[in-house]
Amino acid sequence: ALLLSSYCLDKNIESMFSLWKDIITDVRLEDSERLTQLIQLSAAEMAQSITYNGHRYSMLKASSSLSRSAHLKEKTSGLSQITFMKQLAEMQNHEELLGRLKKLADVLFNRTPMRCSLNATPNFMQSATNSLDSFLHQLPVSEASSNSKQVALFHNS
Numbered sequence: 001a002l003l004l005s006s007y008c009l010d011k012n013i014e015s016m017f018s019l020w021k022d023i024i025t026d027v028r029l030e031d032s033e034r035l036t037q038l039i040q041l042s043a044a045e046m047a048q049s050i051t052y053n054g055h056r057y058s059m060l061k062a063s064s065s066l067s068r069s070a071h072l073k074e075k076t077s078g079l080s081q082i083t084f085m086k087q088l089a090e091m092q093n094h095e096e097l098l099g100r101l102k103k104l105a106d107v108l109f110n111r112t113p114m115r116c117s118l119n120a121t122p123n124f125m126q127s128a129t130n131s132l133d134s135f136l137h138q139l140p141v142s143e144a145s146s147n148s149k150q151v152a153l154f155h156n157s
Contacts, residue, residue, distance in 0.1 A: 002108050010124045017135035024109040024139060029102045032094045043089035046082045057082075111139035 008016040029035075050057060057079050064074035074080055088097070114136070120128040 010121065010127075013124075013128055013131045017131050021135060021138050027105045027109065029098050029105065032098055035094050035098060035101075036089075039085065039094070040089045043082070043085040046085055050079075050082065106140075109139065110141060111136050112141055114139070 004020070006016055006020065060070075060074040060078035061080075063070040064078070065071070088094075091097075116132060116136070118125075118128055118132055
């Protein structure tokens, strides 16, 4: 599951949903060179954070064997993630990764399985609901989400 969240004043709801539409529908996953730069930059930033966050990383690693959630947290935000990003940065070709990211985007940014929660003042709820409805109808409906339950990017063991 993917959780997206935002807040706005009542008068800005159209702009908020317009921003979300742009973020979701304008996904461009064609530039392998740009992806390589982003991965290398992210990997370098993570590696540099080890000194400053060493205690945090050691605590994540130590607790990773205690529960499944702690293991997952370490895999996604601990030393394992830094190692994984370093391996991605060292890859020569990211075309396969781009293909997998495209499949993932088709599944994640699809209105069919999407669930929404909307909080608004009672006086504004109808208008907010209409804006949400309009936003949802602008999102793509993809066959990918109905045909696949999982999209594996890479196995991070």
